[in-house]
Amino acid sequence: MTTTQEISQLYPNALWNWFAQICAIPHPSKHEAKLSEHIQRWAAEKGLPVVVDHVGNLIIRKPATAGMENRKIVVIQAHLDMVPQKNADKQHDFVLDAIEPRIDGEWVKANGTTLGADNGIGMASALAILGANDIPHGPLEVLLTVDEEAGMTGAFGLQAGMLNADILINTDSEQEGEIYMGCAGGVDAEIRLPLEMETVPSGLQAFTLYISGLKGGHSGVNIHLGRGNANKLLARFMAGHADELNIRIADITGGTLRNAIPREAQCQFLIPSAHIPLLTQRIAQYEQILQAELSQTEPSLKVRIEENKSLPQQVLSLPSQQRWIHFLNACPNGVIRMSDDIPGVTETSLNLGVISIENGQGRALCLIRSLIDTGREQVESMLTSLSAIAGAEITLSGCYPGWKPDTSSPVMKIVKDTYESIYHKEPDIMVIHAGLECGLFKKHYPELDMVSIGPTIRFPHGPDEMVNIKTVGQYWELLLAVLARIPEKTA
Template sequence: MSNIFLSLEPKILWNHFYRLTQIPRPSGREEAVRSYVADFARRFGLERLVDEAGNVIVRKPATVGMEARQGVILQAHLDMVPQKNAGTAHDFTKDPIAAVIDGEWVHARGTTLGADNGIGVAAALAVLESGDLRHGPLEALFTVNEEAGMSGALGLKPGLLRGNILLNLDSEDEGELFIGCAGGREATMRFSYSETPVPSGYSGVEIRVSGLRGGHSGMDINLGRGNANKIMNRFLQMGRERHGLLLESIDGGSLRNAIPRESAALVVVPFAQKAAFLDELQALASAIGIELAETDPELRVEAADAALPASVIDDAVAQRLFEAVAASPNGVYRMSEAMAGLVETSNNLARVHSDGYTVSVECLLRSASEEGMQELVDSVARVAERAGTEIVFEQGYPGWKPNPESPILKCMTEVYRNRFGKTPEIRAVHAGLECGIIGAAYPQLDMISFGPTIRHPHSPDEKVEWASVQKFWEFLASTLEEVPAP
């Protein structure tokens, strides 16, 4: 595949991003991209190390005359979210991303693009490569597995980093400086079941929900988009209560940090009830389509004949499952009182899937406050208790408390104003940035997160505005030149 980015500026950044699109790098499979970064550092004679968690740290000395400036850490994550449209043939462990320039935007054909956080990685590599930029002592921290649990940041040991300013290159709105983020915690309910034979007189039906927009479960959670698991559950509850539906298997959603776009279920219904069930399913699908007409106009609900399975999930377990999914909070739980328009607490009912022995219901809880997180934990735990099933909460990761008096915030605000003639917006984000985790291990760090304009991350609609990438680069370069001495 030829480099389609040759016409875009800055060429040094886009060249690295192109190379990243050619390297498969889903979360947990960062071996090849880690080697790319290490080989790059070796080629340019830069100090490099790989820590116990698999993160890569690269160091570059200050340019002449800038040795007394504060040390800056450029931080980005190597992995990307592997999401594709139904019908798109793509293996994220082997295939390169097929990027397209479409007007003002760069996107991929039917898959996530990996601009989150490939643009940040490319920017850090471009700074390390450039011989034209003026800067103090630099480190680049490339973390792993950010999208699937932040294990790279969580595994970062104190004492490895030398700088006292961290620039996280993983935000998605050019012209905005982020100074805080939400913490997150994973929860999993498990319904163990035994299979029972299918009674006589039943017919197999496969139900599919697709076409939803999905998106980032932090950045997009306030947009009211449909959740495929919640929608599917409405069909299953209706079918069970009114038409004797029994569940054979279910597979909805894919990743905890992506709003679920698709769900599929294999069910059986009494043959005498099949026509009435299908009619009511379509009527309910039409009603849901009207509910989501603004947010998810491409919603599709399909029901087709399927081979009759030999067995189904015990009906008493299925009933408890349906009731738990219906009762689970999903979407915005509370808005922030401190910052207008900011979500404080939310839950993403991300995944519902069976494996022949257990149905798992996986959620990602987010909150900017410890109190809000605990309240949501208690709410989800009560759902599991009423359903009579076990629930496991993972340890989670901390949020990042805003510091409006941050010295690097003041510096970057002035740099942006002088460079572009306007004041950047100061914001916090309802998503899990690695700043909170890294800041817990390195409490002396003064941190800012910023980036170009990226839309619909974590979905196949992901795209980056190429002009904003050039502006982001100019801002980064100007900031490095203006970082003051201690």
């Protein structure tokens, strides 16, 4: 097992030392207080002024190094929270337990959970710069926002007048060699379908169907890769075979976050004893079908059933069961449209992230993303129509704007030129199909010149999350070189 000391010895030491501290303090979305307090105490010991705003965002300021007092003010921005995802066999409480980082060749991973490199590496870089005495820079602000992963509460709540900066460097990108100048906007959709329950018929046996072994991942960054959505795969089987097998559903659950592609889903159901051999046959056939269809993207996919020793007390009525299964099977998911303007970039998508039955209702949580408002509105309309057909209610909330690309951005040119001077190759100027906070910052700070950079992070929002060690060093070198090249304020 890798120790935190070994993590701290990676290059750059100051950044990795902070990342080890961040991993040691639980900080899932909406539970960032302990980490925030730790950072506040450290800043106070360093004599760095700290402001905590009304939603919990931290703003830490540091004076310029000698001779750079007239440079434009830069705010380095990251978010405090991380996505809490774990493997089914991993015992871990994200509110109480530390993340266990480990070195695996060229990567740092976690032990059965998300690592929190998204956005812990960016946060660590900002704190390392605040603590350094040998890094040239102009006046600095560090903005650490709360709840980015579960609603962007911090970005929504940031008020005008809190920042003095001219330039914002967002550290939430996930590919070395790419500079981001725009991102998708999004909206949450919650669908609730009233369901009728009835007493379990006699003569039935109980089973649980499991869809597992999927990669999952970030519902923006990975949505175009064709990965399986466990919720959709489960609904597909039930839509195809529930009537044939006389299945009676007691419960159905899948996914944990609206912004993570679901890796696992399960359905508790009952079936007549006479149909058990056919059920076994259909499960084996379905697994073969999915393994053939998804052999490249989901090599570890599993479809299995387990017999339950105890029977549930109630099942869905047949009309309710049919409405719920057909809704889930018909619900759009994945890439809706690719961008015509930016080749290779997803324009609009939807992720059916969470499904459950609770309090007599079927519940589905989706995240719609789009680079353009009309694309988002189209998917909102599709879901609204589908909900109306099914007799469900839909609630749309948390709408946040995209970050419109600015090809004339001065800071983007500085980062591009700096990258070329260090690595002697051109970086890719990109727009990301994920929800960076930059679009929300523009509301109160329309003149803020923004750019987003970061190291290479693979499989964020899932337990396979990893960050490439070499690219952390490259990201650090680029960030420091950019700070040294920030121009003076013009009169």
